[in-house]
Amino acid sequence: MFHKALWMRNQKLGGPAVWAIYLSLFFFLPFSFYGRAQSLQTQVDRFHIDETQLNFSFHGVEIALFMTLILVGFASLLIGQERTTHSTDLTFSLPFNRKDIFLTKWMFGVVHITTGLLLNLLLCMLIVRFTILNEIADASFLLEFMILVVPFSIAIFTFSMFIGTIAGSIISQFILSFIFLFFPIGFFSLLGTFLMYHGVQLDMNYALNGTFKSFGAFIHTATLPIPVFEFAYYTDVVNEMNGSVTDYTRMPDYLVLLSPLIYFAVTFPLGIWLFSRTKNENNGRLLVFEKGKRFFSFGVVLCFALAFGMAGGGLFGSFDQSSLIGYYFSAAIGGVLSYLVLRKIMNIRLGLSK
Amino acid sequence: MLKMINVSKMIDGHQVLEHVNITLEPGMIAGIVGRNGVGKSTLLRTIAGILDPDEGEVTFNKINIHQQPEIKQKLTYVPDSTEILKTYSVKEIVKLYDAIYEDFDVMYFYSLMDRFKLPKNRKLRSFSKGMKALFLMILSFSTKADFIILDEPTNGLDPIVKRNILQFIIEEVSERKLCVLISTHHLEEVEKIADVLIMMKEGRIESTTSIEDAKSSFRKVQAVYKHSLPERIANLNNVTILSQTGRVYTLMIKGNIEDTMEKMQQEHPLLLEELPMTLEDIFISSLGGESHVS
Incomplete structure (x- = not known):
C-alpha cells in the first residue's frame, strides 16, 4: 500500500x-x-x-x-x-x-x-x-x-x-x-424554522455536557x-x-x-x-460524477428555498406573528434563483495550465 | 501486446469512443490521426488508465490495465500538456521517476539530456515549451517502458529538434523492440516514422493500415474536362474533390482505382494525370468530410 x-x-x-x-x-x-x-x-x-x-x-x-x-x-x-x-x-x-x-x-x-x-x-x-x-x-x-x-x-x-x-x-x-x-447545524436550523412555521416546535437548546439530551445538542455534536x-x-x-x-x-x-x-x-x-x-x-x-448531479441540485435548491423562506417569513410577518405566505413566497424566489444560478455553474469547467 | 477490445466511452452525453478495437505489436510505431475533437486524446487517456471505458477493456500483455495498473511499469504516457511537472526541478523529477519505475535508467536519462543539450540544474518552469516537450519524452524513454504513448509530442519543437527526436524514436524502437503510439496533426511526421496509420472519425476507427497500404489504396489525379466534371464521375462514391480551379479538378480516388481511371478516360478528359500524393491528401479525403462529391 x-x-x-x-x-x-x-x-x-x-x-x-x-x-x-x-x-x-x-x-x-x-x-x-x-x-x-x-x-x-x-x-x-x-x-x-x-x-x-x-x-x-x-x-x-x-x-x-x-x-x-x-x-x-x-x-x-x-x-x-x-x-x-x-x-x-x-x-x-x-x-x-x-x-x-x-x-x-x-x-x-x-x-x-x-x-x-x-x-x-x-x-x-x-x-x-x-x-x-x-x-x-x-x-x-x-x-x-x-x-x-x-x-x-x-x-x-x-x-x-x-x-x-x-x-x-x-x-x-x-x-x-x-x-x-x-451542514447538520445549518440544515436543521432551516428545517427547524420550516417546522416552526407549520406549528411544530423542536427543542433547539444546547446544553454543555448534555450531548444527546435535546435535538439541538445532538445537532451540535453531529x-x-x-x-x-x-x-x-x-x-x-x-x-x-x-x-x-x-x-x-x-x-x-x-x-x-x-x-x-x-x-x-x-x-x-x-x-x-x-x-x-x-x-x-x-x-x-x-x-465529478454525473449521476449525483440531480440529487445535489435538488438539495441546493431546497436549502436556498428554506433559507430564503426563513429570511422572508420574518420580513413579511408582524412583530408577534410570522407570515406563512411570506415564507413560501420568499422560498419560491430562493428556489428559482438558486436553480438558475446552479444550472449555469454546474457546467463551468475550471481549469488551469492545460 | 496492447489490445483495445470493443472500447466505448461516453462524455457529456456524446459517444466519444465507439466500439474501438486496436492491436499493437512490439517494434511498431503507430500514428493515430483524425480531426480535432474526434476522440484521439480520449483514446490515449483511456489506454493510459486515466479514463475508464464504459464498455470493453484495454489489455497490455493480456493484463487489464484498469484492473491491474501495476502493469503500467512497462507503459508510459506523455500528455500534450507540458505543465504537469513544472514546479519540479530536473533532479527532483529524476528522484521521483526513479522511485516510480523499477527500470528507470538514470545514466541513460542524463546521457539523453546531454545529447539534446537540455539544462540539468533548473526547474522545469524555466524551460521553453519545446524543451519541456522534449524533456517529457526523454523521461518517458528512460523508464525503459515497452509501450510509449505520445500525445502531440512535437508541438512547439523547432524543425531541427523535431528531426532529431523523430530519429531518436526510430532508433529506440529498432533497438529495444518497443511500441510507440503517436497522436499528431503533423502528418509528415507520421509519414516519416510510422509503420501503421490509424484513422479516427467520430469516435470510431475508420481504418488501420500500413502507410504503404494506405498510399496504394489511394490515387491523386488532376483532371480537366471540356465542361465541368461529368456527373457520372461526380456521382462515384470513391471520388473526392480535393480542390477545383475553373475546369481543373484535383481528385482523390479511394479504392477500385483502375476501374475508376477507366471510367474517367471514357468521359474524354482534356487532361488526366497522376499527381504525387502525401498523407495529408489521404487525411483530407478520408476524414475531411465536407467536400465529398456525392
Whole structure:
C-alpha cells in the first residue's frame, strides 16, 4: 500500500499545507503559551503580584477555527489541486492503483496532522510545566484537549478528502467541504424554522455536557468542528480557605468522540470507493460524477428555498406573528434563483495550465 | 501486446469512443490521426488508465490495465500538456521517476539530456515549451517502458529538434523492440516514422493500415474536362474533390482505382494525370468530410 513515489508526489502537492500546519500550530500553541507565560512572569516580577491572583485561559476555538481552514485546504491541495491543474493525468497514468493513491494521500495528511498536533501540544505541556504557568495551571487539560482535537482533526481531514472525491476542482472541494462540515447545524436550523412555521416546535437548546439530551445538542455534536470549539480551560479563582488555585476544564462529554468515529467510518471507505471510480473527464467541473448531479441540485435548491423562506417569513410577518405566505413566497424566489444560478455553474469547467 | 477490445466511452452525453478495437505489436510505431475533437486524446487517456471505458477493456500483455495498473511499469504516457511537472526541478523529477519505475535508467536519462543539450540544474518552469516537450519524452524513454504513448509530442519543437527526436524514436524502437503510439496533426511526421496509420472519425476507427497500404489504396489525379466534371464521375462514391480551379479538378480516388481511371478516360478528359500524393491528401479525403462529391 505504501509507495515512496506517491509520498514524494504528495509532498510536492501538499507542501504549503504541511508548512501551514506546523507553523500555525506552533504559533497558536507553544509560541502563544510561551508569550503568555513571559507576560505573567513580567507581572509577577514587576508588580510583585501574588501568583494566585494571576489568571490563564485556553479556548479550543482559538485554534480549531483556523485548524479547520487548514485541514480543508490541505485536503483540497492533495485532491482538488490535481484536478484543477490536470496533473491527474500524470498521477493516474502511473503504475499504482487508485485505492493506493487515495490511501497514500490520506496517510500523508494524517501523519502530518497528528505529528503537528502531538509535537506542539507536547511543547505546550513542557512550557506549562517549566514556566510560571506551572504555579497556576495543571497541564493535564492539554491531554484532554489532545484526546478531543486529534480524532476531530483526522475526521475533518477525512471528510474533506471524501468531498474531494466528488468535487471536480480545488475551489469546489474547498467550498463544498465547508458547507457540508457545517451542514447538520445549518440544515436543521432551516428545517427547524420550516417546522416552526407549520406549528411544530423542536427543542433547539444546547446544553454543555448534555450531548444527546435535546435535538439541538445532538445537532451540535453531529457538526464536526463544534465540540472542539466548545473546549475551554480557565484558572483564576482563588480559594479563600487555603489560598490554592482552582481551575476548571470545560470538556464536552466523551460521548462526542462517537461523532468523529462515525464520520470516519462512513467517509473513509466511501472516499476510497468513489476515488477508485473517479471520472477524470469531468475534472474542473463542480462535480465529478454525473449521476449525483440531480440529487445535489435538488438539495441546493431546497436549502436556498428554506433559507430564503426563513429570511422572508420574518420580513413579511408582524412583530408577534410570522407570515406563512411570506415564507413560501420568499422560498419560491430562493428556489428559482438558486436553480438558475446552479444550472449555469454546474457546467463551468475550471481549469488551469492545460 | 496492447489490445483495445470493443472500447466505448461516453462524455457529456456524446459517444466519444465507439466500439474501438486496436492491436499493437512490439517494434511498431503507430500514428493515430483524425480531426480535432474526434476522440484521439480520449483514446490515449483511456489506454493510459486515466479514463475508464464504459464498455470493453484495454489489455497490455493480456493484463487489464484498469484492473491491474501495476502493469503500467512497462507503459508510459506523455500528455500534450507540458505543465504537469513544472514546479519540479530536473533532479527532483529524476528522484521521483526513479522511485516510480523499477527500470528507470538514470545514466541513460542524463546521457539523453546531454545529447539534446537540455539544462540539468533548473526547474522545469524555466524551460521553453519545446524543451519541456522534449524533456517529457526523454523521461518517458528512460523508464525503459515497452509501450510509449505520445500525445502531440512535437508541438512547439523547432524543425531541427523535431528531426532529431523523430530519429531518436526510430532508433529506440529498432533497438529495444518497443511500441510507440503517436497522436499528431503533423502528418509528415507520421509519414516519416510510422509503420501503421490509424484513422479516427467520430469516435470510431475508420481504418488501420500500413502507410504503404494506405498510399496504394489511394490515387491523386488532376483532371480537366471540356465542361465541368461529368456527373457520372461526380456521382462515384470513391471520388473526392480535393480542390477545383475553373475546369481543373484535383481528385482523390479511394479504392477500385483502375476501374475508376477507366471510367474517367471514357468521359474524354482534356487532361488526366497522376499527381504525387502525401498523407495529408489521404487525411483530407478520408476524414475531411465536407467536400465529398456525392
